[in-house]
Amino acid sequence: MPGFFFFLFCFLALHITISFSSDTLTPTQTLLTNQTLVSPTQVFALGFFSRTNSSWYLGIWYHNISNGPVVWVANRDNPLHNSTGFLTIGENKNMILTTPSGEPVWSSNVTKANNPILQLLDTGNLVLREANVTDPANYLWQSFDYPTDTLLPGMKMGWNLDTGVEKHLTSWKVEGKDPSSGDYSFKIDPRGIPEIFLMNENDRIYRSGPWNGERFSGVPEMQPDTDSIMFDFSYDNHGVHYSFSIGNRSILSRLIVTSGGVLKRRTWVPSSNTWTTFWYAPKDQCDNFKACGSNGLCDSNASPVCTCMRGFSPKNQQAWSLRDGSEGCVRNTNLDCGTDKFLHLEDVKLPETSSVFANRSMNLEECKDLCRRNCSCTAYANIEVTNGGTGCVTWSAELIDMRKYPSGGQDLFVRLAASDADDTGSAGGSHKTNHIGEIAGITASAAVVIVGLVMIFWKKRKVLSISNLKTTPRGSFQRSRELLTSDGVFSTNRENSGERNMDDIELPMFDFNTLTMATNNFSEENKLGQGGFGIVYRGRLMEGRDIAVKRLSKNSVQGVEEFKNEVKLIVRLQHRNLVRLFGCCVEMDEKLLVYEHMENRSLYSILFDKAKKHMLDWNRRFSIICGIARGILYLHHDSRLRIIHRDLKASNILLDSEMNPKISDFGMARLFGANQTEGNTLRVVGTYGYMSPEYAMDGTFSVKSDVFSFGVLALEIITGKKNRGFYYSNDDMNLLGNAWRQWRDGSALELVDSSLGNSYSPAEVLRCIHVGLLCVQERAEDRPTMSSVMLMLSSESALMPQPRNPGFSVGKNPAETDSCSSKQDESWSVNQVTVTLLDAR
Ligand SMILES: *[C@@H]1O[C@H](CO)[C@@H](O)[C@H](O)[C@H]1NC(C)=O
Ligand SMILES: *[C@@H]1O[C@H](CO)[C@@H](O)[C@H](O)[C@H]1NC(C)=O
Ligand SMILES: *[C@@H]1O[C@H](CO)[C@@H](O)[C@H](O)[C@H]1NC(C)=O
Ligand SMILES: *[C@@H]1O[C@H](CO)[C@@H](O)[C@H](O)[C@H]1NC(C)=O
Ligand SMILES: *[C@@H]1O[C@H](CO)[C@@H](O)[C@H](O)[C@H]1NC(C)=O
Numbered sequence: 001m002p003g004f005f006f007f008l009f010c011f012l013a014l015h016i017t018i019s020f021s022s023d024t025l026t027p028t029q030t031l032l033t034n035q036t037l038v039s040p041t042q043v044f045a046l047g048f049f050s051r052t053n054s055s056w057y058l059g060i061w062y063h064n065i066s067n068g069p070v071v072w073v074a075n076r077d078n079p080l081h082n083s084t085g086f087l088t089i090g091e092n093k094n095m096i097l098t099t100p101s102g103e104p105v106w107s108s109n110v111t112k113a114n115n116p117i118l119q120l121l122d123t124g125n126l127v128l129r130e131a132n133v134t135d136p137a138n139y140l141w142q143s144f145d146y147p148t149d150t151l152l153p154g155m156k157m158g159w160n161l162d163t164g165v166e167k168h169l170t171s172w173k174v175e176g177k178d179p180s181s182g183d184y185s186f187k188i189d190p191r192g193i194p195e196i197f198l199m200n201e202n203d204r205i206y207r208s209g210p211w212n213g214e215r216f217s218g219v220p221e222m223q224p225d226t227d228s229i230m231f232d233f234s235y236d237n238h239g240v241h242y243s244f245s246i247g248n249r250s251i252l253s254r255l256i257v258t259s260g261g262v263l264k265r266r267t268w269v270p271s272s273n274t275w276t277t278f279w280y281a282p283k284d285q286c287d288n289f290k291a292c293g294s295n296g297l298c299d300s301n302a303s304p305v306c307t308c309m310r311g312f313s314p315k316n317q318q319a320w321s322l323r324d325g326s327e328g329c330v331r332n333t334n335l336d337c338g339t340d341k342f343l344h345l346e347d348v349k350l351p352e353t354s355s356v357f358a359n360r361s362m363n364l365e366e367c368k369d370l371c372r373r374n375c376s377c378t379a380y381a382n383i384e385v386t387n388g389g390t391g392c393v394t395w396s397a398e399l400i401d402m403r404k405y406p407s408g409g410q411d412l413f414v415r416l417a418a419s420d421a422d423d424t425g426s427a428g429g430s431h432k433t434n435h436i437g438e439i440a441g442i443t444a445s446a447a448v449v450i451v452g453l454v455m456i457f458w459k460k461r462k463v464l465s466i467s468n469l470k471t472t473p474r475g476s477f478q479r480s481r482e483l484l485t486s487d488g489v490f491s492t493n494r495e496n497s498g499e500r501n502m503d504d505i506e507l508p509m510f511d512f513n514t515l516t517m518a519t520n521n522f523s524e525e526n527k528l529g530q531g532g533f534g535i536v537y538r539g540r541l542m543e544g545r546d547i548a549v550k551r552l553s554k555n556s557v558q559g560v561e562e563f564k565n566e567v568k569l570i571v572r573l574q575h576r577n578l579v580r581l582f583g584c585c586v587e588m589d590e591k592l593l594v595y596e597h598m599e600n601r602s603l604y605s606i607l608f609d610k611a612k613k614h615m616l617d618w619n620r621r622f623s624i625i626c627g628i629a630r631g632i633l634y635l636h637h638d639s640r641l642r643i644i645h646r647d648l649k650a651s652n653i654l655l656d657s658e659m660n661p662k663i664s665d666f667g668m669a670r671l672f673g674a675n676q677t678e679g680n681t682l683r684v685v686g687t688y689g690y691m692s693p694e695y696a697m698d699g700t701f702s703v704k705s706d707v708f709s710f711g712v713l714a715l716e717i718i719t720g721k722k723n724r725g726f727y728y729s730n731d732d733m734n735l736l737g738n739a740w741r742q743w744r745d746g747s748a749l750e751l752v753d754s755s756l757g758n759s760y761s762p763a764e765v766l767r768c769i770h771v772g773l774l775c776v777q778e779r780a781e782d783r784p785t786m787s788s789v790m791l792m793l794s795s796e797s798a799l800m801p802q803p804r805n806p807g808f809s810v811g812k813n814p815a816e817t818d819s820c821s822s823k824q825d826e827s828w829s830v831n832q833v834t835v836t837l838l839d840a841r
């Protein structure tokens, strides 16, 4: 130890240490573990960080954002083990990181330098340069040449083909915790027409598709003008590079590879103080590399997703029928070089291009000619879509990893034996007419059934469930009937739902003093909880009535009159599964809402509490699920306002003295000034774990976003486990991924909360899991409406479609295997009809 201090003394004596607020480090200075370099306008900082107290790293992070993510790490695979480290420009004029004992841990390896300085730029680039040289081309060393898991604007990844130097992104081992090199990387393959691959070690798991002049062939949603992002993919004989830039410097955006193997573009949204994911991949099953094998075409809008192109058939019919398309398709008829024709496919992601022939100056006609003349050519296409299509690419091997998009893909021409091509026009066309035929058929038969059902329905409300019954245990039947007849489900007139006409009734206003007294001066002891919109206090009015008072945070954007008008509307919403709003208080700059008080607090406080969860037996849980569904249905369909809740979660489900669920916090979006039923919002108000993919990613919300949250809630209630949200690679952490896997494995009952023991009805549990999974499907269109949900929950025999993969567990799904029996398949259309009937109301 004395030796250590002596050394430290010498070290400090040799180097003048200063308190850095500066962006540069000169050869006479040392950066200590507790110091940082900050870029000129304070966007980025360079310094030491640790996530474990035992491993220390030198890194760069966003300076102005608290806990700003680390975007670069110097010594990611060789951490310092002491909290003491020194960064200097060493005697050999090199940037060097040493331990207290002077051992080098990391170095920039520059050899020739005269008077170098180290500087952190506002781009996040750490550069070592001669003090009198500022031209980026002459930097001695720069961190942008050694990416970790993050691509920043202006940073290039790719190949210098002259020197063979390659730059790619590699994930952290554990996101946010362990920066050492993880399993996933994002790398350009420079062969053929260059493409970028997401790799799990050496396995390709996702492919961008070749650059088509505007975007990647496999990323049709990539739009150059959003958020003034410009994408640049450049290639010539000397190199292949990918980078992006942002026109507006105050927008912070980065592309990362997460340790769970997901590629994300995240942008800082200052108004909500969060990083929002604006784009991610892989997104769906069809993004999985070779999801449908060779010559297979993946279409995530189709079911099953894999199809063979015209003229091809599944290689392994049995696996194919089980929805495993990975073995791909084979030709029906062998090619005959002379008479072959070409099949025109529209809006596809071009097949993998590592071994193609490419000529950028040929046009499509020349390309067709070239392909026709060479018998080993299997397909051709334009390389770029700009200027009406330019360049020529031809494939001579199997076509792999193709997918079809609704729009935005490219044209591909596939060689077919004349006899296979001659059936009818193009594959796309016949595909469409087939679908139209099917739809017409279904609609016609549906109409007949609907008319029939409506007649029955008129005569006797309960008949719908009775007519569907086959074998039903007595008890559950009783319950189903209650569910069906309870308010909100089949009520077509509003009187049944308890909504009163109070146009002429004054809005109940409370005065601030009353509420102050009731809540004991808004004391800590009276605090019930804190939500996104303010703190909630329990209170008791003079006459003895218990209330809950929500004191809204002061950044509410609405004016007093609008606020009162909205409260007036919301006060009128009354349903036994909604927490009642009694009135409000607006005084000075205070806005408060007064609600009925709930004895048993929230579902969250009981369901996730080991000591209390046993109070919720299966019958209670089932009735809570159904109650929540009824409440949402009322908000979506039956109330006058058509409210989308946007923040459904266990802590917003309150329980009364009999454990009846009541939804709280509805109408908040209206109170805060956004009253559309479907739309786009900058401020994402929801809670991670409950947010639907489309809402979290793009801020678009609709009733289907609430359906997603309901699905998460239902699964939480069944399993007693919290859904922790995004992309946990560990399945046990990801409730949706886990539920989906067990469901497919046929072991869904293992999901049931162990505190329930065996006292539950397996059929009911399975039905609830099934409904839950339907609600959390990735694509909003696939999710049922709340009226269908009610029907499925209440009828033992409601036939339900098979769920597809859930949102936020994508990327790790093996091909969708489907255990549904043929019996269910046949009844699919019948189910569609009942669903249609309810939706049409
Ligand atoms: C940083 O560490 C050095 C030595 O380890 C110490 O002398 C100095 O006071 C520290 N500075 C701050 C701001 O903590
Ligand atoms: C960072 O914060 C500092 C001080 O709070 C401020 O002066 C500066 O403008 C901020 N920079 C950016 C890029 O937001
Ligand atoms: C690191 O040390 C601090 C202070 O001793 C402690 O509060 C913190 O929990 C530790 N962090 C980890 C990850 O061990
Ligand atoms: C510092 O690191 C050295 C090895 O680099 C080790 O021997 C020593 O025990 C460490 N000291 C502390 C206080 O952790
Ligand atoms: C410096 O050279 C060493 C030994 O060749 C190597 O292990 C290390 O990765 C290099 N550092 C950088 C930053 O390139």
Ligand SMILES: *[C@@H]1O[C@H](CO)[C@@H](O)[C@H](O)[C@H]1NC(C)=O
Pocket (backbone or CB within 6 Å): 114, 115, 130, 132, 133
């Ligand atoms: C920088 O300074 C060195 C001497 O220290 C000199 O040889 C060199 O020409 C200068 N370069 C420029 C661009 O001024």
Ligand SMILES: *[C@@H]1O[C@H](CO)[C@@H](O)[C@H](O)[C@H]1NC(C)=O
Pocket (backbone or CB within 6 Å): 248, 249, 250, 251
């Ligand atoms: C840049 O972005 C900021 C924040 O989003 C915005 O306030 C500003 O108007 C933008 N500037 C330009 C020139 O678009």
Ligand SMILES: *[C@@H]1O[C@H](CO)[C@@H](O)[C@H](O)[C@H]1NC(C)=O
Pocket (backbone or CB within 6 Å): 359, 360, 361, 362, 366
């Ligand atoms: C590409 O095509 C053009 C026009 O047909 C031709 O002149 C040129 O030689 C071709 N280049 C290569 C490398 O094949």
Ligand SMILES: *[C@@H]1O[C@H](CO)[C@@H](O)[C@H](O)[C@H]1NC(C)=O
Pocket (backbone or CB within 6 Å): 356, 357, 374, 375, 376, 377, 395, 396
């Ligand atoms: C036909 O295409 C294959 C593969 O692209 C190529 O190797 C071969 O040279 C071509 N043959 C002719 C005659 O161009």
Ligand SMILES: *[C@@H]1O[C@H](CO)[C@@H](O)[C@H](O)[C@H]1NC(C)=O
Pocket (backbone or CB within 6 Å): 520, 521
């Ligand atoms: C409430 O606050 C007021 C003024 O801040 C104070 O006079 C009064 O004693 C407080 N009452 C209680 C019950 O704490």
Ligand SMILES: *[C@@H]1O[C@H](CO)[C@@H](O)[C@H](O)[C@H]1NC(C)=O
Pocket (backbone or CB within 6 Å): 599, 600, 606, 612, 615, 656, 657, 658
């Ligand atoms: C629920 O409320 C009732 C009535 O107030 C009470 O008896 C019961 O203990 C409460 N249960 C819990 C878990 O708080």
Ligand SMILES: *[C@@H]1O[C@H](CO)[C@@H](O)[C@H](O)[C@H]1NC(C)=O
Pocket (backbone or CB within 6 Å): 562, 673, 674, 675
């Ligand atoms: C809500 O919508 C109505 C019309 O649909 C409009 O008049 C009103 O201004 C909107 N309120 C807010 C706060 O956006």
